[in-house]
Amino acid sequence: MLAMTYRGPYKVRAEEKDRPKIEHPGDAIVRVTLAAICGSDLHLYHGMMPDTRIGHTFGHEFIGVVDEVGPDVRNLKVGDRVMVPFNVFCGSCYFCVRGLYSNCHNVNPNATAVGGIYGYSHTTGGYDGGQAEYVRVPFADVGPTVIPDWMSDDDAVLLTDALPTGYFGAQLGEIVEGDTVVVLGSGPVGLFAAKSAWLMGAGRVIVVDHLDYRLQKAREFAHAETYNFVEVGDVVLKIKRLTDGLGADVVIDAVGAEADGAVLQHVTSAKLKLQGGSPVALNWAIDSVRKGGTISVMGAYGPLFSAVKFGDAMNKGLRINTNQCPVKRQWPRLFEHIRNGYLTPSEIVTHRIPLEHIQDGYHLFSNKLDGIIKPLVVPTAA
Incomplete structure (x- = not known):
């Protein structure tokens, strides 16, 4: 064959x-x-x-x-x-x-x-x-x-x-009616997560990415607000400003490995054959969700240690729900x-x-x- x-x-x-x-x-x-x-x-x-x-x-x-x-x-x-x-x-x-x-x-x-x-x-x-x-x-x-x-x-x-994983990502967010949901990444899974968030009662859905054509698809397909993180500068500050300084109720990490800017990850993974996942997107999620909020992670992470702000997550009282779908x-x-x-x-x-x-x-x-x-x-x- x-x-x-x-x-x-x-x-x-x-x-x-x-x-x-x-x-x-x-x-x-x-x-x-x-x-x-x-x-x-x-x-x-x-x-x-x-x-x-x-x-x-x-x-x-x-x-x-x-x-x-x-x-x-x-x-x-x-x-x-x-x-x-x-x-x-x-x-x-x-x-x-x-x-x-x-x-x-x-x-x-x-x-x-x-x-x-x-x-x-x-x-x-x-x-x-x-x-x-x-x-x-x-x-x-x-x-x-x-x-x-x-x-x-x-x-x-x-x-x-792709669709079940995006839907599962929204499920892991434990969305309550009226919640503000931020989706990091507008690839296929991110698009489906954003679309699914509405089905689960979200009151506002925001998608963050750096590719304009994918953000356009997020507006058309998922009817989401969109922001290009290259253009807004500080992503966390932008999300805080959009949410009265509190942060989003739910942040869905649909990026996982290879978040933009993860040069070190590429170098270490290519040379050492270790697949981890850039901490960039996950740390954005930790910083931009409100205290007591929920983070959903169903992106492809692996067994490489990475500098995730777990102390901040603990001190903010966050729920971090994860799994493969x-x-x-x-x-x-x-x-x-x-x-x-x-x-x-x-x-x-x-x-x-x-x-x-x-x-x-x-x-x-x-x-x-x-x-x-x-x-x-x-x-x-x-």
């Missing part, structure tokens, strides 16, 4: 690779019909995630058609059109039975932290991802869901990570919102990249060229 493969920092290409096989009776093989490039894929692309091995296939956002099932699979059949959450999870461990699918204890040797994730290095289990023509899906009876007939492919693929737990409500017209995820899609030109997609996305917000990947066989 044709698959995206990692060849080293800033080097990816589409090349022939062995088609995946059933390795366990509960596996399925899915023929990918649509995938996406996520902002967190760029951490791998930039060589900043440890144990990203040559030949690994990225891609944790994908949908497809079931091509083959193992003998123990009961809930899927060949020909089913399915969406696959980015979490690989068993469905039966201590965490899964509590709906914490992103913290599954049985799918990753490093499970003391995160569970399994498709296409996200061997730190998350080493599962090949969906930027390929075919992908092996373990625990096929608990992860994938048949896509409703009324849902488009473009909407469905964004339900495998348990995608499947979000689907029932999101299905309702999409069917009722409150959310149209595909409105943020800007580019469609043929799998054979995957390197061009990564180049565009990494360098924020051509107004790119969310690129989809179309396999040749689709």
